[in-house]
Amino acid sequence: GAVVSQHPSWVICKSGTSVKIECRSLDFQATTMFWYRQFPKQSLMLMATSNEGSKATYEQGVEKDKFLINHASLTLSTLTVTSAHPEDSSFYICSASDRVPDTQYFGPGTRLTVL
Amino acid sequence: AQSVTQLDSHVSVSEGTPVLLRCNYSSSYSPSLFWYVQHPNKGLQLLLKYTSAATLVKGINGFEAEFKKSETSFHLTKPSAHMSDAAEYFCVVSDAPGGSQGNLIFGKGTKLSVKP
Numbered sequence: 001g002a003v004v005s006q007h008p009s010w011v012i013c014k015s016g017t018s019v020k021i022e023c024r025s026l027d028f029q030a031t032t033m034f035w036y037r038q039f040p041k042q043s044l045m046l047m048a049t050s051n052e053g054s055k056a057t058y059e060q061g062v063e064k065d066k067f068l069i070n071h072a073s074l075t076l077s078t079l080t081v082t083s084a085h086p087e088d089s090s091f092y093i094c095s096a097s098d099r100v101p102d103t104q105y106f107g108p109g110t111r112l113t114v115l
Numbered sequence: 116a117q118s119v120t121q122l123d124s125h126v127s128v129s130e131g132t133p134v135l136l137r138c139n140y141s142s143s144y145s146p147s148l149f150w151y152v153q154h155p156n157k158g159l160q161l162l163l164k165y166t167s168a169a170t171l172v173k174g175i176n177g178f179e180a181e182f183k184k185s186e187t188s189f190h191l192t193k194p195s196a197h198m199s200d201a202a203e204y205f206c207v208v209s210d211a212p213g214g215s216q217g218n219l220i221f222g223k224g225t226k227l228s229v230k231p
Contacts, residue, residue: 003158004158009156034219036221041124041223041224042223043205043220043221043222043223043224044205044219044221045221046218046219049218093158093159095159103161104219105158106151106158106159106160107158108156108157108158109158
């Protein structure tokens with residue numbers, strides 16, 4: 001149990017376009033979802049935390065207008081990278097917590113490459 | 116502020132030999148500590164967590180970790196490596212006490228290779 005999926009697993013896009021990444025909790029209801037970013041040979045860095053039905057809370061230094069997060073249901077959160085640039089190329093990972101916020105379950109990640 | 120340092124970016128062992136992945140933490144109070152494993156194309160999986168109840172924590176797949184406050188360490192060990200243990204391992208500290216997960220702060224990861 002406690003499976004989290006992400007789609008797509010990898011995406012290549014042109015500079016200036018927008019890309020949407022989906023994060024789904026497959027067998028539990030996720031009241032809280034987290035979005036992380038990982039550069040090569042770097043730690044995972046928390047970008048934002050979202051609770052179902054409310055606005056996401058962004059970490060310092062993360063542009064909320066560039067990284068749009070929507071958590072409209074208890075099983076789905078989306079991250080949209082708007083007007084992507086090559087420096088946005090990274091590995092994006094989501095995680096989800098259920099009603100007892102004790103453990104985060106992680107998705108497999110999405111590799112974004114911006115040309 | 117909390118931080119975590121994984122001392123080795125890559126560890127290589129032979130199958131059947133012991134595994135030691137080192138982690139040091141920095142925390143202004145009693146931390147919550149975790150080890151996660153990431154296999155290729157799979158999500159991060161929780162191996163074990165330190166909840167302050169016992170300093171020696173046993174996890175899944177034969178792994179264990181010992182919390183040593185005096186050394187600010189939380190090293191991950193396994194007596195005998197298996198080929199399936201080859202993966203990336205992350206040491207993680209939380210800003211929430213008692214084993215709960217608040218904001219997670221990740222180490223840079225240690226890649227474990229297992230030779231036949």
